[in-house]
Amino acid sequence: MPSYAALAGQVVRAPLILDARIRSATRLAPDQAPDVAPGRARYYVEVDVLALIRGNGAMPARVAYVADVPLDSRGKGPKLKKQRVLLFARPVPGRADQIQLTGIESQRNYLPEIDAMARGITREALAADAPPAITGVGNAFHVPGSLPGEGETQVFLATDTNAPVSLQIARRPGAAPRWTVSLGDIVDDSAGPPTAGTLLWYRLACGLPRQLSPENLESDSPDNARIAAEDYAMVLAALGPCA
Numbered sequence: 001m002p003s004y005a006a007l008a009g010q011v012v013r014a015p016l017i018l019d020a021r022i023r024s025a026t027r028l029a030p031d032q033a034p035d036v037a038p039g040r041a042r043y044y045v046e047v048d049v050l051a052l053i054r055g056n057g058a059m060p061a062r063v064a065y066v067a068d069v070p071l072d073s074r075g076k077g078p079k080l081k082k083q084r085v086l087l088f089a090r091p092v093p094g095r096a097d098q099i100q101l102t103g104i105e106s107q108r109n110y111l112p113e114i115d116a117m118a119r120g121i122t123r124e125a126l127a128a129d130a131p132p133a134i135t136g137v138g139n140a141f142h143v144p145g146s147l148p149g150e151g152e153t154q155v156f157l158a159t160d161t162n163a164p165v166s167l168q169i170a171r172r173p174g175a176a177p178r179w180t181v182s183l184g185d186i187v188d189d190s191a192g193p194p195t196a197g198t199l200l201w202y203r204l205a206c207g208l209p210r211q212l213s214p215e216n217l218e219s220d221s222p223d224n225a226r227i228a229a230e231d232y233a234m235v236l237a238a239l240g241p242c243a
Helices: 004-013 112-126 199-207 222-239
Strands: 016-027 040-054 062-070 084-092 095-101 107-109 134-144 151-159 165-171 178-183
Touching (some): 004 084, 004 199, 016 062, 016 112, 040 084, 040 112, 084 112, 112 199, 134 199, 134 222, 165 222, 178 222, 199 222
Parallel strands (some): 062 095
Antiparallel strands (some): 016 040, 040 062, 134 151, 151 165
């Protein structure tokens, strides 16, 4: 099973996701595929389309593509014919019967669990309120409260759609910092952190820079700038790695 982050990355990059069965697979000669990575061979693959998981418009019943497939220790390729696969791809302009895989792992052996996860991520990605991709940090600042140890850090994020996304980290005396994420202009303090294994978690865990740069910090106080950087690091640690 791929991780949620690995599969989410494939889903959001693929305008076409197909459930298909391999009809034929022809290994190309080395001179036809000079740029193949060591330990792999390039195949010309024809598949029968079983279901269109993601895509605009109808698909032909049969499509073809090339795939770089891993070889075994003897340099032999797997038996691909009749295998059921999930394909993450893009259309080829002017060729309805051809697709192009989006990456080297974009032909995956079919498993019901992978199919269910891919369909769930696709529904999240196509929803009207889908979280946008994070492209960076706009600015971040910390405002101290009236009591020692009290304050709030706000981090405004840049997105691929320019939709507003922000992080809020609240500090209270004698309590661990609490953080939330808001989608939109209105801060929702009750939202809480995103659940791991959701598209919002993926967007943050895999899109946030690993640290704030000095250009991101808006503060005339070194202490406030330090607290903002610490709060941001706390959010990254709570999200966990983009596995």
